[in-house]
Amino acid sequence: MKNAALKRADAGAVEKAIAALHAKLGNKVVTSMEVRRQHANTTTWLPNEAADVVVYAASTEDVQDAVRIAAAHKVPVIAFGTGTSLEGHVNAPLGGICIDVAQMNEVLAVHAEDLDCVIQPGVTRKKLNEYLRDQGLFFPIDPGADASLGGMAATRASGTNAVRYGTMKDNVLSLKAVLPNGEVIRTASRAKKSSAGYDLTRLFVGSEGTLGVITELTLKLSAIPEAISSAVCPFKSVEGACQATIATIQSGIPVARIEFIDAMAIRATNNYSKLSLAEAPTLFLEFHGSEAGVKEQTERFGEIAAEFGGGPLQWTTQAEERTKLWQARHDAYFAMMSLRPGAKALATDICVPISKLADAVLETEKDLQDMKLLGPIVGHVGDGNFHVSLVIDMDDQDELSRVKVFLDRLTERAHRMEGTCTGEHGVGQGKMKYLEAEHGPVVLDMMRSLKRALDPDNIMNPGKIVAI
């Protein structure tokens, strides 16, 4: 069921809203096409759909002012952090007001004893970790890009550390959000756990700006481990690498990172970074703990790997050598891009139960080969989550149609294997078409009911997740 709201806001209403914004927020309001297009930037092939106006909010009150004006004129609101989302989350298909929160980038409090902090949504994860380092604390979620934490919460981001530290769903204790009517809520207290009513925190995490604009976050922090060990281990086969991952987790080794890179991605990084790694399916690992603990964990992993055709295992606890050892993983993205100069990368992700991972990767590799597509695979295999980074000539229409078929098949595979069409990128615009196959029509209706109940005029990031 779609309702009439899914159309562009009336031009007169937009004009009035922009006038009201100018009057209320002065030079925080920008309407130049260049700025508007920058804010609708996506890293995929989705067309750029610019908002009508960009507001640089400096406070929760600014956000409230902008949302109240949007509500009064029934004009869409699109929240913007760093624009590193991957599925068109910040596009404005119906126009409207883009609220850029990047300048709301203060760390408001660090409670070291409670292992939490309170921040504004524009703080990026790297900035937060720099801020925290002196106190022996860190925020573990690492999606790759130096994304804003507000955006990471909105898309339920995760990344390489999730196998041990969880995703944004597990690391946001509470948040403040401006609702579609301009009112502000705080979803929970600072207590580590609560059973006091519906879990609004988790409802906002992953809601992609469709229920409100996040203006403050209370995040769970972790202690910087005493020792970190990094390891790299090539395998004879994809199955071997996946089986070793399963056995490692089953045996209770608290691995902090366990990343898979397929042979093609290794070849790419060998070329790009002048390395000479074996061109084989490879696991990159990190262990966190005491000096003795990480040594024991690493050695036990080495024994498990050997059982599944893995080795030789290289590992170190020295910071500089760790960086070098993981260089191929760090450089993977640029290495992939270098495979085809002038081409564009389209990153997609699925997540399956880990027992199905080897099959999922192998079928995907075969599809790539059969369809003559270039797409190295890297994955957070401890979670059964992997990415295909398609490197595409965007001017080749035939290639583009093959990519579309490939993506549909990839998602169909995830569903057939009891998995999800996106482990960490989110739905945005790009994956809306897969939701009904994933959840069924009753769940989609339920999601629409939720959205309608909380945003009856459908002004919050319309046209994303479940368009109503």
Next chain:
Amino acid sequence: MKNAALKRADAGAVEKAIAALHAKLGNKVVTSMEVRRQHANTTTWLPNEAADVVVYAASTEDVQDAVRIAAAHKVPVIAFGTGTSLEGHVNAPLGGICIDVAQMNEVLAVHAEDLDCVIQPGVTRKKLNEYLRDQGLFFPIDPGADASLGGMAATRASGTNAVRYGTMKDNVLSLKAVLPNGEVIRTASRAKKSSAGYDLTRLFVGSEGTLGVITELTLKLSAIPEAISSAVCPFKSVEGACQATIATIQSGIPVARIEFIDAMAIRATNNYSKLSLAEAPTLFLEFHGSEAGVKEQTERFGEIAAEFGGGPLQWTTQAEERTKLWQARHDAYFAMMSLRPGAKALATDICVPISKLADAVLETEKDLQDMKLLGPIVGHVGDGNFHVSLVIDMDDQDELSRVKVFLDRLTERAHRMEGTCTGEHGVGQGKMKYLEAEHGPVVLDMMRSLKRALDPDNIMNPGKIVAI
């Protein structure tokens, strides 16, 4: 805002619903007052409010049948597992149909490689762990009572292991639920993580049966650790025990359990279990890991404890000795009851940021003393969560009024210290009056909007959390 639905179902409608249930579900339908009263049993002083009829459901289809009949006649539905909830969650203040899911107690699948299992909601945590033991797996959430896992999900239960393994929110991967219109949804796939839309799993976890009836759960499992070390350590002061807890967690020691028992509870267990523990604030701990790992963790805790006036530390990795060492903690509840034969226990809980825990416990102990109430304190201090188990003469009206004042002050203290009125027991009926102070009116309105959107006729466990 309350609406007209918050009244007892029309007697004629109830009669018709019962007739329809008999016709559809035969001898699964029971109307004897004894059975109805058993199903409204609460472990607090809240009055027993029986449903009009109890249905022993054997399948999701039975639940659907019962809910469809309830929906047709606009009669309330109350789901029942083991009846061990603490705040009147299974009471039927407006009458209606109690759906007992205890017979839906099959483990449907264990996916050892994926560390998950699929179960029916009537499986209790002890039964599940017996079932899993041979496979080297366990489900870590331990709220004390041998509760049904459906109920534990519905109340967002946690307990002693939560400091390391999280709460039900972190350990339910997906669930099936019958919605108020009788339709069935599955909230998520079996993938370990997903960003595919609103987090309906977390919306149902902690919703206390007010959005639907849970009929299946996919749970995350953990590997049984190679070694377990148990430890007991008395402290000179409550502050010392709390500071040692903070320092332990800050230092990154992955403690699996860290339980506080105050001096009065120790005195009670000394009497009850013929022990001779020092009558001091005491920490009971458990460490999970490799043989070498738990030894290292335990010893490092011992060093930290000594810094904060703790010791002597007793510890062991032998199963039988571990049980003996923790005997006081295991017996605490019965020991407390033995303090005043004939009296009843009323268990309540709050949760505060761990930095405020010592103050919260000390103020609470002072209140108990000033108000001449008997209430030993035990707590999951790694989470800042503690329980007061008031031992009350229910016939003493003066004592009862002092208890009411005490409970209001306890909650006010939790809120003043940035905490929550319930860390793990839930809202039910007992804590509804504290929700507005905790969340504010806008959040409560939002919760009511959610409830109305998903259960427009207000048939699902009405009169709980936020009565609409």
